[in-house]
Amino acid sequence: MSDSAAASDWVNPLRDSTDKRLPHIAGPCALVIFGVTGDLARRKLMPAIYDLANRGLLPPGFALVGFARREWTDEDFANVVLEAVKDGARTKFRQDVWERLAEGIRFVEGSFDEAEAFQNLSETLATLDNERGIGGNHGFYLAIPPNAFPQVLEQLSASGLAQAEDGQWRRVVIEKPFGHDLESARELNAVVNKVFPEDTVFRIDHYLGKETVQNILALRFANQLFDPIWNAHYVDHVQITMAEDIGLGGRAGYYDGIGAARDVIQNHLLQLLAFTAMEEPISFEPLNLQAEKIKVLSATRLAEPLDETTARGQYEGGWQGGLPVVGLLEEEGFAADSTTETFAAITLEVDTRRWAGVPFYLRTGKRLGRRVTEIAVVFKRAPHLPFDKTMTEDLGQNALVIRVQPDEGVTMRFGSKVPGSSMEVRDVNMDFSYGQAFTESSPEAYERLILDVLLGEPSLFPVNAEVELSWEILDPVLEHWAAGGKPEPYEAGTWGPPSADEMMQRTGREWRRP
Template sequence: MSGAHRHPASPSDGPRTARPVNPLRDARDKRLPRVAGPGALVIFGVTGDLARRKLMPAIYDLANRGLLPPGFALVGFARREWEDDDFAKIVHDAVRAHARTPFREDVWERLADGLRFVQGNFDDPDAYRRLADTLGTLDRERGTGGNHGFYLAIPPTLFPVVLEQLSRTGLADATDDRWSRVVIEKPFGHDLGSARELNALVNSVFPEDAVFRIDHYLGKETVQNILALRFANQLFDPLWNAHYVDHVQITMAEDIGLGGRAGYYDGIGAARDVIQNHLLQLLAFTAMEEPISFEPTELQAEKIKVLRSTRPVEPFDTTTARGQYAAGWQGGLPVVGLLEEEGFAADSTTETFAAITVEVDTRRWAGVPFYLRTGKRLGRRVTEIAIVFKRAPHLPFDQTMTEELGQNALVIRIQPDEGVTLRFGSKVPGSGMEVRDVTMDFSYGQAFTTTSPEAYERLILDMLLGEPSLFPGNEEVELSWSILDPVLEHWARAGRPQPYEAGTWGPSSADEMLARAGREWRRP
């Protein structure tokens, strides 16, 4: 596996102009592929499920799409006593099992030439010397140019020791002609205080513009399409405000339980796991003002304005809900409750359902409630943003004509069936005047012939390109915790979460939360 390898010349070899830019930033370049320049990626925690199911396949898919340079290198770092060939076998099996694009032998051989493995404990100085030597060899033999990314696919408790070693060995150092970047996975702390400590730790080794906090939801095509839907279409912008919008519902529902995940999830809960990052980021994209441009700094500035203006609505006894799934039926099969899942204590108070009400105190959104909810063992797997509009101020129909008529709604489906649905009233065919709700549906799968890239493909490529547009910055992380912390503190004093039957849509307190305002949750 080691030694020099010759490859066809890269389009970036020799004299060149400025690298291709993000097509989200400049429509004139929409046909140009964003090809990463020379570089190597080191994955800490390469033996974990995330690396095998997501990261390795995403890297192969990028290579298969021609978006990685021929000399790209991937280095695994773990305690296993593997050789380079053992690591190559692991990557090969992961690609075969989980890659989105077809397996091509020529692509695999080119990628495999750049695979290396470094064995060692995370606190072993000798292992980091071997890592530095390995990267130096790759710089010389494969032309990675001293550009190194470090993906910390490890628990946050291990961040300090890895960051200290990267700093000590100089691997975190960058210069004008070579970059060094770090990628970290959530959770970004467990409250505001811990998030600040984590940010300070990371920024003591890597400057903020070299830190990429992965929120895989932001890599999904439909999330990015929120920007296109809002700012490329004059149709929606005049209605996107408190004059016309009654409320907004942002839902991330899962039908799976937590068997085998007690080590991560117990004591964390649904609000910390999903609302603090995924759902508040979706809120920011939904509520933000149009940025001056799609430069990362401009995009992040508008999101920060939204998060600074967002507050949880009190009293929390009536504006929030939390639950814990009990035994029930899912997909026609009986399933156990959380307290019977392996690894969870019989008196665990970890919530598996969380819903909160927030408001965005800006001129555009004043008085419009945003309802955020997430849960496990719910009716089906779905993530969506529903913009629910106010009822028409006057209907020239009697009650019998509009008995089934609801509120207009624009629904952005993030997963699993990516697309947009518009609900509105239409006359039922016939001699009488009867109005009924109908839907107009746009589906990504039907409208476009190409499949959407997997979220990790987009995010890994953006990291290699140094494009932080879709990564939350440290201020966004801290603001998100400042929104959620008061609710978490209230729940800590409020006793046990309310049980709900698996396969349903959560505890009754969640329905009561909206019913008090004369509203109800959508049933996706």
Template structure:
């Protein structure tokens, strides 16, 4: 699968961005993928669940697809007393268990040549000195050429220590004009606006903003990226994509699982901070943005920033937001425990369900509410965007003919069954005139004979290529907190009431239904 020539360990053909340039390839041929150039990826927090389930398998899958050069290296940093070989075996086990592309011993042996491990804690100067020496040796002997990406898969409270070590050792600074150093940060990007600003200032004191990649794995999903293709490659939809045709928009991320062993981490964070501030507001920005001049990172980010700058909470917040905690109930055929039974503090006001109503204050979207909701222990696992259209201004039918007719809708399914559904009215085959809803369905799995890459594959490759289109910048993060902070403040002032308890396996608290019922609308039941 790859291009006609494969990059070697040297720098020939590698551009400043880190992408490999095949000298035999037509630069106008977009069918062949871009291949990362010589580089090393250092993972802090390499013993964690994210690394084992997502990052290590994604690195292997990229290599297996021919998108990493032989001069790629993977370096783990942790307090385990591992040799390089023992770490490589850990990576191998994770790859065998979670790889998307299947395990190949031949491919593994090539990747394993560049795997290294450094033992130490984040405040251990000697360990970071050893890490720098390891990277220097990889540059000289494995051909990584001074290009280094540092993935902080660690709690935010450890960022200052690690960043200061990278600055102290000089690893955060390019040693030559044709090399690069980048840092990758996992959410949460702060817990409110003030902490987000503080975090951004901290990171930018070590790495310039163009070298900072904030991971929002939802933006790496194929269906999310397809929003741009759906809107701007088709004349069919864009004329309807405004307040003249659309009644409201619902963006839902529902999970059918509970907190399990994450109760200690989750308490004090909650569904709004965990999902709405990043995932759902980014989806809103992609749905509501204007057509960019091009798909360059700068133009895409500029249009998203315009949307987030124009987004307002619908007031009063007490009526246009809802929060809840799940209690015991039936998840399918299984009876499941509530939060308190799972070890969650009984006096905690942290929500496991959150819903808010927003408006985008632009000519295109004036008067169209955007309803965002997320929760755990809901009816099923699904993430979708539903654009619900206005009813026809005149229906030449009596009520009995259209009793089963709802509103037209376009539903973009992000997971688990990626695709797009159009819902519209059609006549029921009979001698009478009866109209009811039918669906026209597009499924990724049926339309394409290749499986979609995992989000982390796309995002890790973009980091190595220096392609920031799918990564939120400082201003996007801070604008998202400006939208969410008033809701969180209102909930904090109402803590005497606390989150409403909802039964596991349902679609959330009654207050969330009341939020839409006040305007004659209702949540979809996916």
């Protein structure tokens, strides 16, 4: 039997299985990547595709098509993919896996305004349909700047590539940013949905592909231990932090004028809030999961006054990792009077019965003390009735901390008696680490998300309503800051500007120092 016949006759034995523990394998399909010469494609997408193939999660007929202006042959592009795989793949390189994957690699030369190039792409996909039994199932990954979306989408529509016949599917994958405010997000959604129906649009938020983010659902809804205390009766506040220790050298073209709030809070952190605060869905089917996230975001509002409940900053020169580093205004490409914030913190309230009165503090920043992303659920203090003050003077608040990166896991902080003849209680940690508890390493976020695109599984992808609600929440802060002058400076290697600490101190709280 020929390879093409085998591919066309192949049936996924696990696709319809009701056993959720079994791996889901994509059916025959092709993935077209626009922007294959970019950093995202080389560092993340190409290695993730190889890792999926290496784990046996791609079908025999899978095809990868690159589209760019380079004068490359199919072999040239395959060599580019191979180099990216050897540099960035998570799993061990296997020649037999690579050879099978390389059989389906193609390249189409052209620019986004060339109708002829898209016609060539259509012919290339038609040939792959016949040769590899793909069956007309095509995904289009737009790893390109948002200002190029309309042109590519128009060409996909005009060439007929966006239209699927019966029994086929067409899907489009969009990278953030999803607009720069509510108005632009709505315009972008309208442009996309004019060509692709909403149920075929996959907006990538790579944080939602991380194993620990998905473990929030398991932690909350598979364990009776936490549900009774996951509410305003016991929770004092929630802190969601995404801190980075790197600066912005070389990223001025993307970051200047965008800032930390648009780059991280609007998407990553508000999605983490939704997973933390949502009610239990009827099931983990996509529509049910999305409905609960939309309910939470609809009930979320900014705490006021914004002068006291938000903070923003811009890093100055200092020391990081024992080395001197420059401030943002000295970084290449940034204007000497740039007002782009590199630190942002906001206070939110979720107006539901479960969370009434519980503040949610979101912060993100560059050149902070260390690289860490975590969700800290901080509980109210116990009355300590049997104890006098000296017994518990070193005792903090109980906390459940979900570490998203870099050391994925969960930590519980609680009080324990200090060994000895006296009664003294101090904080101790109980720690769960993915790396220690499981022998298999967690897949990269893009592995999970690309596979979900090919499977047509949209649970981890924000829909229109989520994107627009997030901008509705954030827009008033951005407008307030735009009218308020420059961000407050903070020294590189610290944990942000003084105003961020003052924001917490006004309510008698303080930021965690991870």
